[in-house]
Amino acid sequence: MTVSETQYLALLDRVVRHGDERMDRTGVGTLSLFGEMLRFDLRDGTVPILTTKRVFWKTAVKEMLWFVSGGTNIRPLLEDNVRIWSDWPLARYRREVDPAIGQAEFEQRVLDDDAFAARWGDLGPVYGKQWRRWVDAAGREHDQLGRLIDTLRRDPASRRMLFHAWNVGEIDQMALPPCHMVYQFHVNSRRELSCIIYQRSCDLFLGAPFNFTGGAALLLMIAQQADLTPGELVWMGGDVHLYRNHLDQVGALMARAPRPAPTMRLRRRAESIDAYRIDDFEVSGYDPHPALHGDVAV
Structure with missing residues (x-):
């Protein structure tokens, strides 16, 4: 993937050099470009x-497994030592109840107290809810991911193989509207499965590396379930941005x-898309530079 990572570095450079300076919803400020694409073979x-x-790849894959499970509460993530979704419910609790509570105390209460977790750990109808339990106007639930896998098995030439999370009627109930909102799939004549991820808003330093990793893990799982082989992961970004408080770290990375x-492989064939666990994923040959950290803009 050296060539593919070079694409990512070139995109960082374009945003730094040519990004439009904007004050965003978070108040941090960004440099932003609109409409970018990367391809990963x-x-x-x-x-x-x-x-x-x-990149803490296990965290990214655990997050993807949580999406696939249909989860909307941070408690299972915390039980798996994943804290990347805590900022949003914590901010809400601080606004409404206790502005002085620390993150560690808040997370421990979510873990220890069922009622507290149900009230304050839930993120609303975010990704997992929409992927697995989209509710239509008649009140019927639709498992978009399950239907996708069924279509891949029955009709791999279909041009209708996608799922998305932008449920207009439920956006206002979500802790954060979906960023990576559409996943579309394609099978070529060699039975290679490719996926386009469309991301309406992308934090290029903190978010994108997790989206790439989680997207690759999802593609491997779906390909295995449909008896296909992995092809390309194509990432398309709408508002692609760097937060101003990440620019020093971006310079160091570049x-x-x-x-x-x-490389990543699946150690076993799971019985269904719901049966994968983090121990099913094996990554080999990963020798990265040291981690670079940055604050999440909430």
């Missing part, structure tokens, strides 16, 4: 886990040389 087993900074891409 997964056919040789490599995956887009960045090497120019350490000064690093990419290293050989790691």
Whole structure:
């Protein structure tokens, strides 16, 4: 993936050099470009886990497994030592109840108290709800992901193989409207499965590396369930931005040389899309530069 990671570095450079300066919803400020695309070839087993900074790939895959499970509460994530979704419910609790509570105390209460977790740990009808339990006007639930896999098995030439999370009627109930909102799939004549991820809004430094990793893991799972082989992961970004408080870290990352891409494989064939666990994923050859950290804009 060295060439693919070079694409990512070139995109960072374009945003730094040519990004439009904007004050955004979070008040932090961004440099932004509109309409970008990256292509990652997964056919040789490599995956887009960045090497120019350490990406905690297990965290990204655990998040994807949580989406696939239909989850909307942060408690299962915290039980898996994943804290990347805590900022939003914590901010709400601070606004409405206790502005002084620390993150560790809040998370522990979610873990220890069922009622507290139900009230304050839930994010509303976010990704997992829409992927697995989209409710139509008649009140019927639709499993978009399950239907996709069924279509891949029955009619792989279909041009209707997608799922999305932009449920207009429920946007206002979500802690955060979906960023990576549409996943479309394509099977070629060699039975290679490719996926386009359309992301309406992309934090290019913190968010994108997780989206690339999680997207690759999802593609591997779906390909296996449909008896296909992985093809390409195509990422399309709408508002692609760097937060101003990440620019120093971005400069440090861009000064690093990419290293050989790691590979990812599934250790077993799960009985269904719901049966995958983090231990099913094996990443080899990952030798990244040190991690670079930044604050999440909420």
